[in-house]
Amino acid sequence: MIIEHPYLLFLGDVHDALAAKTATGIVDWRKDWCKGQLRLPGCAADTGLPDMSISEAAAAGVKTMVVGAVNAGGRLPEHWIASVVEALDAGLDVATGLHVRLESIPAIKEAAQRNGRKLFDVRHSTQTFDTGKGTKRSGKRILAVGTDCSVGKKYTALAMDKAMNERGYTSSFCATGQTGVFISGRGAALDAVVADFISGAAEWISPETEDNHWQIIEGQGSLFHPSFAGVTLGLLHGSQPDGFIVCHEPTRKTMRGVKTPLPTIQQVIDLTIQCGQLTNPDIRCIGIAINTSALGEDEAKAYLAEVSKAHNGLPATDPVRFGMENIVDRVASEFGAP
Amino acid sequence: MIIEHPYLLFLGDVHDALAAKTATGIVDWRKDWCKGQLRLPGCAADTGLPDMSISEAAAAGVKTMVVGAVNAGGRLPEHWIASVVEALDAGLDVATGLHVRLESIPAIKEAAQRNGRKLFDVRHSTQTFDTGKGTKRSGKRILAVGTDCSVGKKYTALAMDKAMNERGYTSSFCATGQTGVFISGRGAALDAVVADFISGAAEWISPETEDNHWQIIEGQGSLFHPSFAGVTLGLLHGSQPDGFIVCHEPTRKTMRGVKTPLPTIQQVIDLTIQCGQLTNPDIRCIGIAINTSALGEDEAKAYLAEVSKAHNGLPATDPVRFGMENIVDRVASEFGAP
Known part of the structure; x- marks a missing residue:
C-alpha cells in the first residue's frame, strides 16, 4: 500500500479544528506533499494551506485526496460523498481513516x-500479511515505546527521523497508525490488523534495508496497557529495534481509558529489553522523551536532568521544546557517526 | 455467539483422518453433544459416530451441522455446498472453521x-468486542500457557476442567480457538480478532461469574513466540488468571514455524507472572503439563519428578497419561476445597 502524493486535504464541514487533526498532522510533517485543502461551506477547521477545488487540484498534479477530518462516529456524511466521487472522476485516488469503508458506499465504489x-481505508487492513518470522533483518531500527497510549510516540519518531536526517544519517519514518500512514505514504494501522499477523505486519512495515539505513518506527500502546499491550x-x-526511546507524560496518573496506574519509566525500559531480546539480543534504550508542557522552561530542564540522572545518564528531552539532538548524540556514541 | 447442540458432524469426502481433526476433537470431549456424522462417498475419516442423513439428524433433534473437516486451503468445495444448503433447509444452523465465510457463498447465504x-464462521470474528478494561472480575480463572504453540494447551485446559468438575468444583471450559469453540459452544477464535480487541475479547470469553466458579481458559501461542506473542x-x-499451567513439549528444539529456540519452563513462569500481575496481582503458577509421549512409562515418571523438583515442587504431569489430579490437589491447597 503506497499512497501517492501530492495530496489534497479534504476537511468537509467539521465544526472544530480538532476534528481535522489528521490533516493538521500531515501538514505539520509533510507540508511539501500537500498542494491545498478543500473545505465545504461552514467548515471551522483550517490547515493554512491554500483552498483549492478538485479540478484545480487535479490540474496542479495532485494524486490523492485525503479525507483528513472525521465527524462524530467516524462515518462519511451523505453530503461528503459527492466530493469523493468528484475526486475519483477527476483522476485522483482517495484515502481515509474513517470507520466506514469507502467501497461500502456504492456510488464511491462505482x-x-x-x-x-x-x-x-487505512483504518481497515485489506492487505494480507505473513505471520512474523523473527528473523534478523539488515538495517538499523529505532522504536518509540511508551508508559501509556497517547504520550507522543508518533511525534517522537517523526522528530527523531527529522533530526537523524539533518545530522547526515539515512533514515526514514515507518508508520504504524492512521495519521502516520498518511505522513509516510506507506505503513499499516497495526491496531486494525488481525491478531495473528501483528508481528508479521510490523516486519512488513520495517523491511530489510541497507545496513546503514535507520528506520524510525512509530510506537503503539504500552506493554503495561491492559487494553492494547x-x-x-x-x-x-516484529520491529526488532536496535534502540528504543521511552515516551512519557508525567502528569498522567492512570492509563488512558482504564483505571490501571501508570508504570514507571524504568519498568518500561526493563520489560521492553526483556521482551525485545527475543528478536534482537542487542536491544537497548537510547533515550527518554517527556512531555513537559505542564512545567516552566527552567523547571522542565531541571526535571529532564533529574530523569536522566535517575536512569543511568540516558539522554532525556522534550521533543517539542528541546529537540532530539541529545538522543541523536547517543545514537552516534552507541552506533557510530553517519 | 452460542452454537447450539446437539451437533451433526459433516466430514465431507476428505482423504485422511487428520483432515477431520476438528470433528475428532469435538467427539473426544463432547461425544454426548453429537448425534451422528455425515460422510460423502469416498470419505476416509471416521469419528466412530453413527452415520446419519440430514433428515435423520433433524428428526433426531440436531440443532447445528458442524463442518468438522477441512480440505487443502480451507475452502468449501463446490460439492459440499448442497449439503450445507440441505441442512439449512432442514432447519439446522451451520458452523465451520474454514477460511472461506459461509455467507460469501450466495446459495448458502440465501x-x-x-x-x-x-x-x-468461527475462524472469522463477526462479533464486536469492547477494548479490554483490565478491571478485576468476580470468579476464579485458570489459564493454560506454553513454551510454544501446539504443546497441548487446549487438551490441558479441557482435562483440567473435567478433573475439577469430577472433584466437585464448579468449572467450565472457555474456548479461544476454533475447535475449542465447537467444544464449548461459545468463545472466539482469538487469532482472528482485530488486534485492538484481543484483551477485550478475552474478557468477553471469561466474563464475570460466581465467586466459586472456575473458568478454565484455553491458551494460545507463547509469550516467547515471535509470531504470536x-x-x-x-x-x-484479558483473562486475568488466578493460576496458570505451563504446557511443554520437551523434544521440541525451536518454536513452531520459526527458528527461535524454545524458552525454558522457568522463563515462561517468570514472564507470565511479571506480565500477568498487571490485571491480577495474585497470579501464580499452579502446575506444569508435559507431553512425555517420547518416553517410556518409568522414564516419564522420573522426568516429571525431576521437572517438579527443579520448579519448587510445582506439580508436574502428563495430562494424557497421568491425568490432572496433582494439579487439582494444588488448587485445593492454594485456593481451598470445592
Whole structure:
C-alpha cells in the first residue's frame, strides 16, 4: 500500500479544528506533499494551506485526496460523498481513516471502478500479511515505546527521523497508525490488523534495508496497557529495534481509558529489553522523551536532568521544546557517526 | 455467539483422518453433544459416530451441522455446498472453521435467510468486542500457557476442567480457538480478532461469574513466540488468571514455524507472572503439563519428578497419561476445597 502524493486535504464541514487533526498532522510533517485543502461551506477547521477545488487540484498534479477530518462516529456524511466521487472522476485516488469503508458506499465504489482509481481505508487492513518470522533483518531500527497510549510516540519518531536526517544519517519514518500512514505514504494501522499477523505486519512495515539505513518506527500502546499491550508486544517483536526511546507524560496518573496506574519509566525500559531480546539480543534504550508542557522552561530542564540522572545518564528531552539532538548524540556514541 | 447442540458432524469426502481433526476433537470431549456424522462417498475419516442423513439428524433433534473437516486451503468445495444448503433447509444452523465465510457463498447465504438459520464462521470474528478494561472480575480463572504453540494447551485446559468438575468444583471450559469453540459452544477464535480487541475479547470469553466458579481458559501461542506473542499477552491480560499451567513439549528444539529456540519452563513462569500481575496481582503458577509421549512409562515418571523438583515442587504431569489430579490437589491447597 503506497499512497501517492501530492495530496489534497479534504476537511468537509467539521465544526472544530480538532476534528481535522489528521490533516493538521500531515501538514505539520509533510507540508511539501500537500498542494491545498478543500473545505465545504461552514467548515471551522483550517490547515493554512491554500483552498483549492478538485479540478484545480487535479490540474496542479495532485494524486490523492485525503479525507483528513472525521465527524462524530467516524462515518462519511451523505453530503461528503459527492466530493469523493468528484475526486475519483477527476483522476485522483482517495484515502481515509474513517470507520466506514469507502467501497461500502456504492456510488464511491462505482466511481473508483469507472475511473480505475484506488481507495485507501487505512483504518481497515485489506492487505494480507505473513505471520512474523523473527528473523534478523539488515538495517538499523529505532522504536518509540511508551508508559501509556497517547504520550507522543508518533511525534517522537517523526522528530527523531527529522533530526537523524539533518545530522547526515539515512533514515526514514515507518508508520504504524492512521495519521502516520498518511505522513509516510506507506505503513499499516497495526491496531486494525488481525491478531495473528501483528508481528508479521510490523516486519512488513520495517523491511530489510541497507545496513546503514535507520528506520524510525512509530510506537503503539504500552506493554503495561491492559487494553492494547498485545499490539505493543507484537510491534516490538516484529520491529526488532536496535534502540528504543521511552515516551512519557508525567502528569498522567492512570492509563488512558482504564483505571490501571501508570508504570514507571524504568519498568518500561526493563520489560521492553526483556521482551525485545527475543528478536534482537542487542536491544537497548537510547533515550527518554517527556512531555513537559505542564512545567516552566527552567523547571522542565531541571526535571529532564533529574530523569536522566535517575536512569543511568540516558539522554532525556522534550521533543517539542528541546529537540532530539541529545538522543541523536547517543545514537552516534552507541552506533557510530553517519 | 452460542452454537447450539446437539451437533451433526459433516466430514465431507476428505482423504485422511487428520483432515477431520476438528470433528475428532469435538467427539473426544463432547461425544454426548453429537448425534451422528455425515460422510460423502469416498470419505476416509471416521469419528466412530453413527452415520446419519440430514433428515435423520433433524428428526433426531440436531440443532447445528458442524463442518468438522477441512480440505487443502480451507475452502468449501463446490460439492459440499448442497449439503450445507440441505441442512439449512432442514432447519439446522451451520458452523465451520474454514477460511472461506459461509455467507460469501450466495446459495448458502440465501438458504440461511430463507430459513431464518444462523451461520457461524468461527475462524472469522463477526462479533464486536469492547477494548479490554483490565478491571478485576468476580470468579476464579485458570489459564493454560506454553513454551510454544501446539504443546497441548487446549487438551490441558479441557482435562483440567473435567478433573475439577469430577472433584466437585464448579468449572467450565472457555474456548479461544476454533475447535475449542465447537467444544464449548461459545468463545472466539482469538487469532482472528482485530488486534485492538484481543484483551477485550478475552474478557468477553471469561466474563464475570460466581465467586466459586472456575473458568478454565484455553491458551494460545507463547509469550516467547515471535509470531504470536501479542495474542498471548492480550489473552493473559484479558483473562486475568488466578493460576496458570505451563504446557511443554520437551523434544521440541525451536518454536513452531520459526527458528527461535524454545524458552525454558522457568522463563515462561517468570514472564507470565511479571506480565500477568498487571490485571491480577495474585497470579501464580499452579502446575506444569508435559507431553512425555517420547518416553517410556518409568522414564516419564522420573522426568516429571525431576521437572517438579527443579520448579519448587510445582506439580508436574502428563495430562494424557497421568491425568490432572496433582494439579487439582494444588488448587485445593492454594485456593481451598470445592
